[in-house]
Amino acid sequence: MLRGVSYEEVGRWLWNFATSHAKRESPLVEAVLETPEERAGKSYGLRLRLGDRHFPALHHPPIEFAYSEVAEGKASFAWCEALAKRVRGWARELLDTEAGATIKSA
Numbered sequence: 001m002l003r004g005v006s007y008e009e010v011g012r013w014l015w016n017f018a019t020s021h022a023k024r025e026s027p028l029v030e031a032v033l034e035t036p037e038e039r040a041g042k043s044y045g046l047r048l049r050l051g052d053r054h055f056p057a058l059h060h061p062p063i064e065f066a067y068s069e070v071a072e073g074k075a076s077f078a079w080c081e082a083l084a085k086r087v088r089g090w091a092r093e094l095l096d097t098e099a100g101a102t103i104k105s106a
Helices: 007-022 067-073 077-105
Strands: 030-034 043-050 053-055 063-066
Touching (some): 007 030, 007 043, 007 067, 007 077
Antiparallel strands (some): 043 053, 043 063
């Protein structure tokens, strides 16, 4: 545990933050936080989901965040601003992928 902030609390913060910024691109985009047992207390895996599509795609590893990075960064406006831009960019990529799939199936 870092600075009295639990792994679970930091994970909830990351999930909420990612969800909030992804939904600014589309209310249909969801954040998915992967915290299997081998990550517990150390790191998080993040993906964005739109229907059955994911960013990064399921055959790729999720976006990695160290617990300490998130626990320390969430108190920094600059870090949060940079993460918000990244999340919104990932959401746009996911939306572009969805749009391309829709066009191909039409």
